[in-house]
Amino acid sequence: MNNPSQDPDEIARDRIGARESSPPPETGLYVVATPIGNLRDITLRALDILGGVNRVYAEDTRVARKLMDAYGLKPRLAAYHEHNAEAAREEILDALGRGESVALISDAGTPLVSDPGFKLARAVIEAGHRVFPIPGASASLAALVVSGLPSDRFLFAGFLPNKQGARKATLTELADIDATLILYESGPRLAESLADMVEVLGARSAAVARELTKMFEETRRDTLDALAAHYAEAGGPRGEIVVVIGPPHAKGEVSEEALDAFLLKALPRGVKDAAAEAARDLGVPRKRAYQRALELKDRA
Template identity: 55%
Template structure:
């Protein structure tokens, strides 16, 4: 049973018609925003991934609302009802079980159809497991790739990891607790011993954050099949150092367009190799056809 929380006073300002994409707590009920409470209280219809889960949240803040289930199975049925409410000038709130809707949750089709029909779509920001994990991971955050849930079977999962292995960004995955150990083993096999972070039960009582190379995380018995919600973050891979063959291929292409000095400069910038060495090699490559003809 949800613990009752003294609700703050709600806004008395009227809520404009439209679709509201409302973030809800990922664990701690006090992480709801005041604006989210205003929207949920004023909405004519709340679309919930699981009405039981959202019902507990609303009950904790003394809010009653008309709800419709909106998950991957019920979305086709619920979407026309939501669009009908919008057509009448109503307010519809879209929520997931936890966090920000559309982040590995259904809803983008509703947003797309509502926008295409000319209805306003408003973001109501708040909690997100993706951003919460990134904020505590201590990994580069200037460029990230959120890849969602990996496939459940190992062969497909490794293929999935191979597709993103070359991305120069911090990789973020959600994973089911029962598959965590197997998934970490596949990550270690594909990504190698990259630095990684496993976040479990963020914002909840048993919140844990474990940082280590992937091979160590995969061997940790505590991470084989823990309980709770999991976010895994993997550091970007290092670019492979360019080989002499790589340099020759790049120089040959550049020399077809540029003088040796210019070609050396272009390849130096592209491959991170010394310009002086590349210039010397460019002169050699330029002279080779003449030697071959002789």
């Protein structure tokens, strides 16, 4: 029961959205999360917004139409993707200038995550219009919560580069971050990427989650080296894939003598590789290992 002394406005705020449909959308851009697999993961508010805005921009209108048809929605649909983003942004800004309401959706999950939508949000804000978040499904967060890895501090790093050299360079930048890492990957590249992760990050605890919320949902948890070996043998799996990697292993303080001994053995493979191995295996900061490897090399 409500407290009789409670202010009516407070009661209304407590109940906002609980029993009544959302009010008609006002002028602005609504960034709407859509299901990543199971269509019942759409929110009631998202349905209200998608059914009420003047127009909906989608990554792929064919994919969007399936969602709309499932719930009997018939919005005015248009495409917004990396190939037409510049022209579509002008259309959207013109519509907002006329006082219209516009929704943005991706094929699955939350827009602006690993897609060009952030440029649209920025342009809308700069033009003086409001951006409304309509939260919901997210593959990165879904994978994090089923991974069994620390979730108090994490970094979403999106897709790694396609080429191996650039991929290793990116992993090197991520190696010293004291947080769980969340990455997207494709099936054909998964085994190769996992092998690079082992080389740069070491045998950290990790999880590979695929087809989340779908019929063939699977989460495989192991160390990176074991996962790399499994997918090298099994081949690339189908479906949308998220790789979750635990933070660096906590290790005690490494003395200068121990670091020097390790680096001297590794230096024949080069300063950069020696430093990377020391950071991975001893847990020392990469900058410290690299600087010391340079000093040892100059003395040789």
